[in-house]
Amino acid sequence: xxxxxxxxxxxxxxxxxxxxxxxxxxxxxxxxxxxxxxxxxxxxxxxxxxxxxxxxxxxxxxxxxxxxxxxxxxxxxxxxxxxxxxxxxxxxxxxxxxxxxxxxxxxxxxxxxxxxxxxxxxxxxxxxxxxxxxxxxxxxxxxxxxxxxxxxxxxxxxxxxxxxxxxxxxxxxxxxxxxxxxxxxxxxxxxxxxxxxxxxxxxxxxxxxxxxxxxxxxxxxxxxxxxxxxxxxxxxxxxxxxxxxxxxxxxxxxxxxxxxxxxxxxxxxxxxxxxxxxxxxxxxxxxxxxxxxxxxxxxxxxxxxxxxxxxxxxxxxxxxxxxxxxxxxxxxxxxxxxxxxxxxxxxxxxxxxxxxxxxxxxxxxxxxxxxxxxxxxxxxxxxxxxxxxxxxxxxx
Numbered sequence: 001x002x003x004x005x006x007x008x009x010x011x012x013x014x015x016x017x018x019x020x021x022x023x024x025x026x027x028x029x030x031x032x033x034x035x036x037x038x039x040x041x042x043x044x045x046x047x048x049x050x051x052x053x054x055x056x057x058x059x060x061x062x063x064x065x066x067x068x069x070x071x072x073x074x075x076x077x078x079x080x081x082x083x084x085x086x087x088x089x090x091x092x093x094x095x096x097x098x099x100x101x102x103x104x105x106x107x108x109x110x111x112x113x114x115x116x117x118x119x120x121x122x123x124x125x126x127x128x129x130x131x132x133x134x135x136x137x138x139x140x141x142x143x144x145x146x147x148x149x150x151x152x153x154x155x156x157x158x159x160x161x162x163x164x165x166x167x168x169x170x171x172x173x174x175x176x177x178x179x180x181x182x183x184x185x186x187x188x189x190x191x192x193x194x195x196x197x198x199x200x201x202x203x204x205x206x207x208x209x210x211x212x213x214x215x216x217x218x219x220x221x222x223x224x225x226x227x228x229x230x231x232x233x234x235x236x237x238x239x240x241x242x243x244x245x246x247x248x249x250x251x252x253x254x255x256x257x258x259x260x261x262x263x264x265x266x267x268x269x270x271x272x273x274x275x276x277x278x279x280x281x282x283x284x285x286x287x288x289x290x291x292x293x294x295x296x297x298x299x300x301x302x303x304x305x306x307x308x309x310x311x312x313x314x315x316x317x318x319x320x321x322x323x324x325x326x327x328x329x330x331x332x333x334x335x336x337x338x339x340x341x342x343x344x345x346x347x348x349x350x351x352x353x354x355x356x357x358x359x360x361x362x363x364x365x366x367x368x369x370x371x372x373x374x375x376x377x378x379x380x381x382x383x384x385x386x387x388x389x390x391x392x393x394x395x396x
Contacts, residue, residue, distance in 0.1 A: 002222070002379050003033040003173070006180055009082035010035055011107045012052075014042025017089035017123035017166040022047060024088060024169050025055045031173075031379075036078065038062065038107050040094070064106040079114035084180055087111075089123035089166050092134050098146075099137035117179045119147045121172055126162025149175045174242035177225040185390065186227035189267045191318070192220045193260055193274035193307065195235030197253045201299070202285040209275050210355045213238035216273035218382035220245055223269075226386070231263045235274055253277050253304035264311045269389055270318040272308035275326065275355065280304050309342040320345050320392050322385075326352040332363050332370055339365060345392065348373075348385065364388055 008028055012021045021037075028035045037052045039062045049060035061078060087094060087107070094107065103109040111118065120141070128134060129151060138148055150167030194216025198206040217239050220232040230245035232238070233256055240247070248263065250256045253276045264270045279301035289297075308323045323344045325335040328351070335349035350362035354375075361375030364385075373384060 002383060003028060003031040003177065003180070004380065005032060005034060007034045007081055007083045008036075008176070009078060009085045009110070010037045011085060011087040011090075011094075011110070012037060012039045012043045012047070013087060013089055013091040013094040013107070014040050014045060015089045015091045015123050016046060018043050018046040020166060020169065021088055022051050022055060024086075024172065025052055027169060027173065029056055036061070036081070038078065038110060040105055040107055042091075061106060064104075064109055076113055079110045079116075082114060082116050084116055084176060085111065085114055085118045086121070086172070086176060087118070088121035088172060090120035092122075092124050092128045092131075092137075095120065095122060095134060095137045095141065099140045117145075117147065119149055119172070119175055119179060121149050121166050122151045122164075123166035124151075124164050126160055126164040129164045130162075147175065147179060168242070170242045177221070177243065181225040181227060183227035185223060188228045188269065189231070190220075190223040190228045190269040190271070191231045191233065191260065191263045191267045192216050192223070192271045193233040193235075193256060193276075194220065195238040196275050197235050197256055197277045198251050199253065199277050199280040199304075200251075200284055201281050202287065202289045204288050207277055207279070207281065207301075208236075209277065211235075211275035212355075213274070214358075215360050215378045215382055216271070217241065218379050219271060219273060219385055222382050222386045226390075228269075231267075233259045233263060233274070235276075253280060253307075257305045257307050257310065260307050260311060261314065264318055265314055266316040267318040269320045269322070270308070270311050271322045271324075271385075271389065272311070273324050274307070276304065276307055278304055306342065308344060312343040320389060322389060323347040325349045326355060328352050332365065335363065335365055336370075346388075366392075 012018050025035055035056045036058045037060045052060050097108050098111050103112045149172055151163055152165040152167050153163045154165050155161055195213025196208045196211040198208050200206050220230050221241050221243050224230040224243040224245045232245055233248045248259045250259050282300035282302045312321045321344045323342055325338050325347055327334045331349040335347045339347040346366040348362055359375050360378045360381035362373050364371045364373055
């Protein structure tokens with residue numbers, strides 16, 4: 001579940017961590033979310049509305065009794081517009097006022113008027129966070145379904161050490177995606193491999209490819225956001241996620257083979273997005289190979305195991321096994337042949353020319369036929385794939 005076109009109301013309270021709200025707004029816009037901001041009066045002492053307006057392209061709302069908006073019940077319109085309300089930073093004052101049902105400014109009024117999920121990211125001095133009153137307010141908010149994200153432990157703006165730092169923006173974005181996810185994959189186990197493999201020749205040199213692993217990474221995030229128990233078998237260079245998933249880091253094709261077979265046994269879904277090396281060196285050189293004036297060097301390569309085919313042959317194979325085929329020509333014909341040879345349920349054919357790029361596109365192929373998938377960002381392409389994989393069981 002991405003944040004693409006999701007309507008997010010960002011509430012900003014008056015604390016030094018308000019400066020991080022500008023970066024949060026920028027990241028949300030970058031992910032093509034629709035963002036509107038509500039500031040408390042004290043928040044404007046730390047960051048200006050103009051900054052947020054420049055980042056979001058939207059008017060910042062800050063006054064409950066603005067005559068222009070309130071004759072149209074502006075606070076109600078904002079509450080109904082939002083799909084998710086995020087308060088970051090959430091000060092001890094805002095936590096207390098919302099816990100006790102106060103509505104004496106625009107932000108707390110919207111919080112009471114809204115029926116959508118609410119995330120709060122506390123940020124304050126460690127003594128304020130640990131105070132019994134704050135902890136009681138947080139407990140009360142959690143009982144009412146408010147999601148509290150953080151705070152982190154570390155150095156605070158006041159120079160003290162302890163809990164009270166606003167959580168990382170990556171953690172907050174992950175929590176937002178989980179909150180907006182429908183949870184429809186809850187109870188399923190998805191295993192996804194991603195990235196290239198490195199086949200070592202010596203201590204320095206490897207045989208590898210141009211794959212980035214981002215498509216498999218985004219697919220794993222999409223599955224995790226929808227509640228699946230997600231296992232990501234990651235080759236070198238695959239990004240790390242803040243979403244809840246188990247990650248198994250590997251380097252070589254043999255390591256990925258072992259990890260995938262262990263994880264895929266009895267899983268619901270296995271998706272082989274990784275660009276696994278077909279070959280490895282027959283012999284690995286200890287130390288570093290010296291050129292020593294040689295003009296040519298001969299090496300012997302041996303074939304690596306076919307991971308997705310071996311997963312499809314497991315005694316307790318996953319219910320749905322999806323392969324990938326990067327081709328330079330005759331994409332659909334070659335991929336269909338591979339689908340039959342490997343015994344998988346579907347295969348995604350893509351153009352090898354796009355390997356390592358920011359976009360993905362191709363063809364979804366299964367026993368019912370071929371569907372062309374238009375080129376788009378890898379985030380959106382991964383979500384298209386998740387939709388198709390999730391629907392396979394219903395169509396069986």
